[in-house]
Amino acid sequence: MKVRIVSKSGRIPKYETSGSAGFDISAYLDSPVVLKPGERKLIPTGIYMELPMGYEAQVRARSGLALKKGIGLVNGIGTIDSDYRGEVGVILINWGNEDFVVNDGDRIAQVVINRYEQVEFNAVDFLDETSRGEGGFGHTGV
Numbered sequence: 807m808k809v810r811i812v813s814k815s816g817r818i819p820k821y822e823t824s825g826s827a828g829f830d831i832s833a834y835l836d837s838p839v840v841l842k843p844g845e846r847k848l849i850p851t852g853i854y855m856e857l858p859m860g861y862e863a864q865v866r867a868r869s870g871l872a873l874k875k876g877i878g879l880v881n882g883i884g885t886i887d888s889d890y891r892g893e894v895g896v897i898l899i900n901w902g903n904e905d906f907v908v909n910d911g912d913r914i915a916q917v918v919i920n921r922y923e924q925v926e927f928n929a930v931d932f933l934d935e936t937s938r939g940e941g942g943f944g945h946t947g948v
Contacts, residue, residue: 807858809919814852814893815910819917828866828916831894835910841900846880848895849914857888857919864918865896871914876902879915886917 811818819829833839834852841847857863865884871877880897896915900906908914938945 810856812854819853828918830868830913830916833908833910833912833914835908839908841898841906841908843900843903846897846899848897849908851894851896853894854891855886855894856891857886859888860921861888862886862920862922864920866916866918868913868916875906876900877906
């Protein structure tokens with residue numbers, strides 16, 4: 807699949823290995839941004855994408871930053887819809903104990919492209935029974 811992008815920095819995202827599901831995206835900054843412990847900020851990337859209908863881009867945390875520095879995404883996974891044409895921003899949060907500095911060009915998140923399908927809802931008065939029923943969180947034990 808081909809995805810059209812505009813990159814204000816001139817950096818084109820790429821997959822780091824042949825088996826990578828996601829590609830990294832980098833910060834696009836005029837000056838460094840400091841994230842204090844517990845602080846969250848929207849980090850620009852300078853990337854604009856044109857996804858085909860029926861596809862979304864999921865912005866996810868980079869596991870190395872999460873493990874080593876406690877850096878994650880406030881919303882867990884961010885979705886970029888196929889009809890969105892604005893700049894891709896990453897809402898970073900510092901879950902760690904020390905200040906974290908984001909510099910221009912730092913890889914701050916990864917993006918995975920997924921196919922999706924919109925559903926048509928059918929309002930009914932009841933749902934079919936299953937063996938699980940309404941068993942929710944922790945219903946199968948420890």
